[in-house]
Each structure stands twice: as C-alpha cells, then as structure tokens.
Amino acid sequence: MKVLIVEDDPLHRSYLHEAVSAALPECETVIEAESGTMGEKLARDHRSAHVVMDLQMNNRNGIEAARTIWKERPDTRILFWSNYSDEAYVRGVSRIVPDGAAYGYVLKSASDERLKLALRSIFVEAQCVIDREVRGMQQKSLGQTRGFSDSEYEILIDIALGLTDRAIARRRGLSLRSVQNRLQQLYEKLDVYQTASDDHEDSRFNLRARAVTVAMLRKLLNYSALERAESELAEWLKQV
Amino acid sequence: MKVLIVEDDPLHRSYLHEAVSAALPECETVIEAESGTMGEKLARDHRSAHVVMDLQMNNRNGIEAARTIWKERPDTRILFWSNYSDEAYVRGVSRIVPDGAAYGYVLKSASDERLKLALRSIFVEAQCVIDREVRGMQQKSLGQTRGFSDSEYEILIDIALGLTDRAIARRRGLSLRSVQNRLQQLYEKLDVYQTASDDHEDSRFNLRARAVTVAMLRKLLNYSALERAESELAEWLKQV
DNA sequence: GTAGATGATGCGGGAACCTGCAAGACGCGC
C-alpha cells in the first residue's frame, strides 16, 4: 500500500507520517505533499489510491485538490483531517464526494487512537468514518428544522459574493421576486431581524450585509468557501 | 525566568516548549495554556512577564488574550507566533501594543533559528522582532499609497458588520453624506468597480456587499477581526 | 494673502433593495 499525505504544516505532516506508519504496517511507501497543487500532481503521478488530506491550506484548498483527484479517479479513498467542523467545510466536502466512494472526516483534536482507527477503517475496510462532531453538523445541515436548504445556501453565497438581485436571478434562472423571496427566507433563518426593529427604527442593519456577517460568525461560510465561490463566479462571468 | 505558552494545538505547543527550553537555558519553568481564556488566567496567576502566543485559537482569540494581559501588566513581553500575516491580524496586533512594550511577530513558517533568535531578542534583550513579511504588511498598511487609512478601515468594518449608513453616521459622529463619501473612497481603493459597469449595465455588483467580500479575499478582514468588531458593536449598542 | 488640496456637509435624483398582497403552478394525499 502507498499513502499520500497532503498537509502544509511540517509538524502535522511528520505527525501524520508517523501515525500512518504505525497504523498501517502494510503500507510500504508514504509520500508527502506540502500544498494542494503538489498533492494533485503527486496523486496523478503515483496513481494514489489512499490519501490523507488537510482541508485548510494556503496554496490550494484541500477541497479543490480532492475534487480534481476524485475527478480523475473516483475510487480514491481520502481521509480529510481538519481543525474545524465548520458547516462550510462539511458542506463543501459532501458536495464533492463521488457516489460510493469511501472517505473520512476526522478532526485534528481527535486522539491518536481515533486517527489510527480511521486510517485502518477507510484504507483497509473501505468504510466511511465521520467524526461525531462533524456528523452532528451534517445532520443539522441536511435536516430541515434548523438547517439550510441548498437553495438557501446558494443564495447566501450569491449575496456574499456581492451580486445584485438581478444578477442572482439571471445566474440561477429565477425571477427577481423569487430571488427576493429566498432572501427573506434567509434573513428569517439567520435571525437578522433581532436588533433591527428596535425601539426607534433607526438603529437598523443592512439586512443583506448583515446576513453575510452572521453566516460568517456562525461558520456557515468561511474563507475557503468564499474562495471557491469566487472562482466559480469568475467562470460563470466568462461564459456569459 | 518563567515563560507562558498559549497555543491550542498540542503539536505546536510541544514544539514551542522544546524551542523555548533550547533557546533560553535561563528559563526554569514553562507553563502551557491551551486557550486564550486559560492563557489570561495563567498569566494573571503567575504574573507572567514572558508570553508566547498563538493568534488563531478557537476559544478566545490571541489578540483578545494579549489585550487583557497587557491591560493588567503593560510591560509583559509577548511573542506572537502565527500562521498568517493577514493585514487583519497585523493591524489588530499593532492596535493593542502598549507604548514602549517589547513584542514580536514571527510566522510559523519561519525556521527554528529564526524562532529561537526572536525568543532571545524579545525576552532577554527586550527588543521588538517583527518578521520581514509581516513588516512589509505593516508598511503597506500604514503607508498611504496603496494602504488603507484608519478611517477607511473603520468604515469597512462598519459595513462588514451590516450597519446602515445612518447607523454608521451616528456611531462615528459623522453626517450621512460623509459616511457615503468614505464609502466611495473605500469602493475606489478596493477596486470594486472593475466588472461592475460592463457592457450591459445589468451584470452588476452590490457595491456594499462586494466590498466586504473583496476585503475578505484580500485578507484585510478575517474571521477574528469580524469577531472582535462584533463584540465591540454589541457593547456600543448597549450604551446607546 | 492667495491658491490649491483635503475633507465634511447638504441636496436631489436614479437605481437597488425590502416587503405586503395576490394570483398561478406544481405536487401530494384523500
């Protein structure tokens, strides 16, 4: 077995290296990449079937790297190892995992044992292993009660990018009023009205900008999600 | 000498511990805190004069922790050790450092030597040590050519928080038109107009929201800056 | 002192945003 490690922090990289060696005696070679782009290249060159991937990296985001790797070989097994369980990351990962692929999501705060167990489960048994905390996030996100539907998330991203109502309408193939409807839903769910209609009605928020910030603070959005959305937007702008 | 380490990642914490022991033989005790709040408490209890502080932490941000530590004892020497040289962090740090205090800012990507040298310079010689890259950021920020003045930064934060023009005017003691003037300056500097007035004038951006996102992508703003701004806002809202 | 630069303020208008009301469209269960 050959394992590819993609992680830009040298400390964490060597820690992972040791963990992999310890957990997988059948693994002969461990390759290391220190950025997302490097990871893609090495995965291609070595036809890696087993990857451990950091999510937050400077050069190229782990989600991006995973996406191109999976596009080339969808049966690659990838273990995501991340500091955070932000909804933005969790959602980003589950958007790109191919049908039937084995993958895992383990937090860096997890114990040695948990990490090693996850390594064996995914790489040897081809089982999916999702950290409990992350799992909870998924439930909340996919469940309809307090979570966000895809359409709501979509429009959240659109206003975060700074698009006009009209631009959103064209991009998503909706009428202007529908866009505004979804915005109202979003405002409702994000609870942006709280301090808005106070005693005197002047201490008000700009709902659109406020929604983005609240989403940020609640970790529905984060930097890397913005980055991805921005590049998708640029692509779309080119087409039109 | 006694050194307090505030860092939430166990790997980095133990690495720091070793580096401190190696660089400072005169240091008898090393204390570790795994969160900002914990760091504040330990600094208070032990009257720490020498602190190594991570900036990005889950529980309580390094800047917040440093602020309360410096408020209680302004002659504390703090070495910030961070992954990033985001303008948001650099600006955040230089806003809170007391007059004449010795502090340092070293990136985690720096070499062992650099870190140890910085430790000696700050804790023994009471010199300020700022990483070159960070320094460059400071220059760009304080210099007026491409950088942002304080007033522009202020208004950037205000719209990021989602305040109305009117609310900003009251908060900053300005007229409505002045606020809008500054907004125009900001839009100019952030170059938000680029794709705005394209061929047909409908593929447009909402300048206000777009400005925030562009600032995010350029790392003028980041999560922790938002967090701080949000709590300051909450305080201000209580007063009024 | 005069001229020029910078910044704060007021006014007005056009565009974008937010929302209440109401009419269709679609699917689902009975």
Add this chain to the structure above:
DNA sequence: GCGCGTCTTGCAGGTTCCCGCATCATCTAC
C-alpha cells in the same frame, strides 16, 4: 376532483443606497 402546502411570479410602495454637483472650513505652500 378537491383541498392543502410549497414555490414562483408580478405589482406597488416605501426605504436605503450610490453618486454628481455645490458649498464651506481647514490646512499647506509659495
């Protein structure tokens, strides 16, 4: 079919935002 809920769309209105034009105060340089 019929009723119900959800989603979409249009219209109208009030509010907020964006900005050009103009005035005034302050400060600097010559």
